[in-house]
Amino acid sequence: MEELFTYYDMFATKGDEYLIIIAVLVLMIVFWKFLYMKPY
Amino acid sequence: MAGEKLETVDIVEEKAEGPSIKSFGNFIDFLKKELKPKGNIATPFNIISLPIMLLGYVFIVLRLAYGLGKPVTNLTQEFPWGLWIGFDVVTGVAFAGGGYVLCFIVYVLRAEKYHPIIRATVLNAFLAYLFYAGAIVLDIGRWWNIYNPMVGNSFGVNAVMFLVAWHFFLYMLAALIEFSPTIAEWLGMRRVRKILGALTLGAVIFGITLSTLHQSGLGALMMMAKSKIHPLWYTNFIPILYFVSSIFAGLSLTIFEGSISHKVFGPQIDEEHHKSYDDIVVGLARICALTMFGYFFLKAILLVHEHAVPYLDSTMGFWYLFEVIGFVLVPCFMFVSGAQQKNLSTIKFAAVLTIVGIILNRLNYTFIAYNWYVPLSERYWPAPMELVITASIILSEVWAFRWMVNRMPVLRKPPAWAIEKEH
Amino acid sequence: MDRRTFLKIIGSGIASAATGNLLTPGRTLAKEGPSAKELYGILVDTTRCIGCRRCEKACAEVNGLPIPDISEKANESVLKTMRKTSPTQYTITNLYKTEKGSFYVPRRCMHCNQPGCVAACLVKAMRKRPLGHVTWDLNCIGCRLCMISCPFDIPKFEYNKAIPRIQKCNLCFGRYNKGLVPGCVEVCPTEALMYGTRRNILEEGKRRIAQNPDKYIEHIYGEYEVGGTSHLYLSSVPFEQIGFRKDLGTVAYPEYSTGFLYAVPFIFVLWPIAMLGINRATKKSKEDEGHHEEKGKH
Numbered sequence: 001m002e003e004l005f006t007y008y009d010m011f012a013t014k015g016d017e018y019l020i021i022i023a024v025l026v027l028m029i030v031f032w033k034f035l036y037m038k039p040y
Numbered sequence: 041m042a043g044e045k046l047e048t049v050d051i052v053e054e055k056a057e058g059p060s061i062k063s064f065g066n067f068i069d070f071l072k073k074e075l076k077p078k079g080n081i082a083t084p085f086n087i088i089s090l091p092i093m094l095l096g097y098v099f100i101v102l103r104l105a106y107g108l109g110k111p112v113t114n115l116t117q118e119f120p121w122g123l124w125i126g127f128d129v130v131t132g133v134a135f136a137g138g139g140y141v142l143c144f145i146v147y148v149l150r151a152e153k154y155h156p157i158i159r160a161t162v163l164n165a166f167l168a169y170l171f172y173a174g175a176i177v178l179d180i181g182r183w184w185n186i187y188n189p190m191v192g193n194s195f196g197v198n199a200v201m202f203l204v205a206w207h208f209f210l211y212m213l214a215a216l217i218e219f220s221p222t223i224a225e226w227l228g229m230r231r232v233r234k235i236l237g238a239l240t241l242g243a244v245i246f247g248i249t250l251s252t253l254h255q256s257g258l259g260a261l262m263m264m265a266k267s268k269i270h271p272l273w274y275t276n277f278i279p280i281l282y283f284v285s286s287i288f289a290g291l292s293l294t295i296f297e298g299s300i301s302h303k304v305f306g307p308q309i310d311e312e313h314h315k316s317y318d319d320i321v322v323g324l325a326r327i328c329a330l331t332m333f334g335y336f337f338l339k340a341i342l343l344v345h346e347h348a349v350p351y352l353d354s355t356m357g358f359w360y361l362f363e364v365i366g367f368v369l370v371p372c373f374m375f376v377s378g379a380q381q382k383n384l385s386t387i388k389f390a391a392v393l394t395i396v397g398i399i400l401n402r403l404n405y406t407f408i409a410y411n412w413y414v415p416l417s418e419r420y421w422p423a424p425m426e427l428v429i430t431a432s433i434i435l436s437e438v439w440a441f442r443w444m445v446n447r448m449p450v451l452r453k454p455p456a457w458a459i460e461k462e463h
Numbered sequence: 464m465d466r467r468t469f470l471k472i473i474g475s476g477i478a479s480a481a482t483g484n485l486l487t488p489g490r491t492l493a494k495e496g497p498s499a500k501e502l503y504g505i506l507v508d509t510t511r512c513i514g515c516r517r518c519e520k521a522c523a524e525v526n527g528l529p530i531p532d533i534s535e536k537a538n539e540s541v542l543k544t545m546r547k548t549s550p551t552q553y554t555i556t557n558l559y560k561t562e563k564g565s566f567y568v569p570r571r572c573m574h575c576n577q578p579g580c581v582a583a584c585l586v587k588a589m590r591k592r593p594l595g596h597v598t599w600d601l602n603c604i605g606c607r608l609c610m611i612s613c614p615f616d617i618p619k620f621e622y623n624k625a626i627p628r629i630q631k632c633n634l635c636f637g638r639y640n641k642g643l644v645p646g647c648v649e650v651c652p653t654e655a656l657m658y659g660t661r662r663n664i665l666e667e668g669k670r671r672i673a674q675n676p677d678k679y680i681e682h683i684y685g686e687y688e689v690g691g692t693s694h695l696y697l698s699s700v701p702f703e704q705i706g707f708r709k710d711l712g713t714v715a716y717p718e719y720s721t722g723f724l725y726a727v728p729f730i731f732v733l734w735p736i737a738m739l740g741i742n743r744a745t746k747k748s749k750e751d752e753g754h755h756e757e758k759g760k761h
Binding site: 104105106107108109110113115116117118120121144147148149150179180181182183185186188189192194195196198199200201202203205241245246248249252253256257260261262263264265266267268276279410 | 547549579581582583584585586587588602603604605606607608610611612614616619620621622623624625626627708710711712716717719720722723724727730731734735738739741742745746
Binding site: 010011014015017018025029 | 195197198242246
């Protein structure tokens with residue numbers, strides 16, 4: 001257990017993670033349509 | 041045959057159902073007509089519930105004027121969360137779980153047997169979130185800032201509460217979309233109805249994902265209260281327990297509410313639906329029993345995992361066993377017995393016991409097993425105004441439910457032009 | 464540098480600034496990277512405290528709170544009961560009688576290294592500032608989850624106000640910029656309160672223990688408790704005897720919620736995929752496949 005003398009934000013990446021989740025959900029719709037698209 | 045084009049049916053059924061709303065003015069007139077009470081006003085239920093509701097609204101104004109201190113609530117520095125958060129919000133949302141579970145069963149697993157009750161259940165879920173999650177506005181001390189988690193530049197992405205708040209909002213939208221075809225049918229808007237019907241599956245999938253996270257999220261809110269919650273209840277897996285219990289909590293409420301609805305709104309329900317209803321209840325009972333079986337043994341495993349077994353030999357231990365055996369194990373077996381013998385009364389009683397058990401469980405985490413070591417004289421018990429306001433909110437929700445069921449095709453069969461295609 | 468490299472740098476700079484700032488501009492401590500600035504704290508030596516309560520008076524004066532009566536007569540009666548902080552008292556001193564004698568123990572916000580209240584706040588009203596001060600801000604919605612999440616029960620809520628606030632010590636955050644030490648530290652007559660960087664006061668605490676092994680027990684409360692705090696305590700007797708909980712563990716409180724928070728992205732991605740799959744798999748094969756309307760918000 002090292003001493004802690006400076007602050008480290010353990011949740012720093014959570015904001016970006018949430019943004020990516022939103023993007024993934026949108027992309028999921030696109031991908032699903034793509035998966036079942038009729039071939040040309 | 042399903043898959044036939046709707047246009048031919050349209051021409052035949054043209055003037056059959058639904059008002060013709062061509063403008064906003066039309067809509068207002070229609071709404072005014074619909075707002076008039078249908079049927080007897082002076083029913084026993086109305087006579088009892090209306091004064092309570094009105095008194096509650098007065099108390100709400102007092103709460104806004106005087107803050108959350110006594111005499112409005114009995115909240116203290118030791119017990120910051122009481123009846124409103126613990127019961128209205130957390131327990132209320134668990135009971136609304138019937139919505140996402142049933143949507144999973146009907147739209148994802150395609151168990152058509154349960155289709156007749158899906159609309160009433162989704163309506164209940166939507167109204168529950170609107171009223172009970174809406175009750176949050178009452179409980180938070182600086183309610184004018186309620187939109188802060190939604191806008192602004194200081195999203196607390198570190199917080200479980202941030203996720204729960206956003207999910208409540210998004211789930212309300214998803215439930216509304218799921219219910220919107222019924223509203224479109226009420227307004228006779230055929231094209232809109234078609235569009236909304238196509239959105240159902242997406243809204244359902246989104247709704248189930250959201251529900252999983254916020255039902256468990258409500259449990260996750262208490263994770264940092266480790267030093268305050270009694271070891272028999274505190275575990276690293278509280279979120280999973282909340283999620284699993286929301287399944288049978290929601291379905292039990294569906295059974296309970298369904299039995300009342302079927303009596304009160306009986307005339308609306310067609311023969312076919314009435315006949316299948318018993319089957320539906322038996323099916324739901326089996327699902328509850330199975331989930332409760334799993335939940336009971338999850339609790340047993342966690343008891344051992346958290347080294348909490350010695351605590352069973354104490355007053356709190358007795359209270360824990362009372363909750364888990366009396367209101368989880370016992371109703372579980374009653375559901376099994378009721379399902380085997382197709383005995384609706386047993387099942388309904390089991391549903392009531394389950395509902396009580398969920399209330400006990402959620403309130404334990406909020407102010408009973410929370411800060412359990414605080415002496416009785418300093419503990420929190422709901423104040424009279426808190427109880428009245430809670431009752432007022434619940435009754436208001438029931439009134440809204442009744443208003444909508446009496447006017448929209450929730451329990452009634454939908455208009456012929458709104459044949460639902462295979463989803 | 465050629466144009467390509469220049470554009471790449473600008474592009475990635477904009478992207479990271481956008482994502483970083485989009486959600487939490489001005490409130491993301493991580494934007495500054497692991498801070499080179501060190502945390503500040505207070506070393507509280509309970510063997511030196513004489514219970515004069517001058518710290519309580521100074522705190523009230525600095526923060527515009529009701530000024531307590533700290534005459535000897537008043538102190539005598541006040542110190543008879545165990546007190547907790549309150550919406551009008553950010554710091555309080557309690558008297559503990561032990562076999563080794565009487566000790567006065569001033570208590571206030573511990574300014575944890577990883578505060579539970581900060582992790583709980585959904586609008587970042589509770590924040591940990593770069594130098595360690597844990598402060599409260601007016602965008603608070605009053606949900607009181609910070610109160611539930613604090614192992615030391617420090618945040619206090621103004622229940623009886625129509626416009627309530629959360630009240631607690633903020634390590635005199637406003638005074639730091641003026642080059643002043645916290646009000647309580649400034650007036651302490653016996654130097655029971657020592658203000659400095661956490662590194663320095665920890666060192667000092669260890670030095671005092673090493674040089675006076677009979678006077679102090681060999682433990683600094685707050686060194687590792689709940690992942691470390693910026694208020695560090697020295698004591699002559701075991702800490703349970705002077706009102707400290709020994710069962711709080713050494714895990715930082717926010718870590719208790721990370722199990723759930725880290726699972727969120729997985730559920731968000733996997734649940735829709737699983738359900739789309741099941742919905743597809745349970746579809747009656749008689750249905751014409753291409754016809755299927757899949758418009759929808761997932």
